[in-house]
Amino acid sequence: MGIIRELKVRAGQIAGPVIGMTVVVYFAYHAVQGDRGLLALGKLRGEVNTLQAEVLDVRNERFELEKKVHMLRPETLDPDLLEERARDLLGFGKPDEWIVILHPDDPTLSALATFKQP
Structure with missing residues (x-):
């Protein structure tokens, strides 16, 4: 009986620290690997940097388009x-120009041909 009682006492002394x-x-693992852990934070920061670069590209493209639209307005017509x-x-050209129409799906055309004016 003494051995069983001793095991119960020691198990009671060990149970608290083991549970703790x-x-x-558990919390340390999820702080690193979890959905909102450190690894997920690094991944999200990478996505943010990528999206910020994309936003800058779109803003630059928008700026260029706005500049072209501004140039087409009646008060600042270029x-x-x-x-x-x-x-x-409209597909028009000047009388002294040559227009060469190439079809990109035609495999026989590999480069622009040089034409001599008659």
Whole structure:
């Protein structure tokens, strides 16, 4: 009987620290590996940096487009830009220009050909 009582006493003395260490290990693991842990924080910071770079690219593109739109307004109309857009949209060219139309899906065309004016 003395041995069983001794085991119960020692188990009672060990149970508190073992449970405490288990709780500490559990929380330490989730602080590093969990959904909101240190590794997830590093991953989120990387995503934030990537998205911030993408935002800067989009802002630059938007700035360029706004500048072009501003140049097309009647009060600040740039004749060169107007001509460029009209020729691009309508497919017109000047009488002294040669227009070479290449189809990108045609494998026989590998480079632009040099034409001589008749």
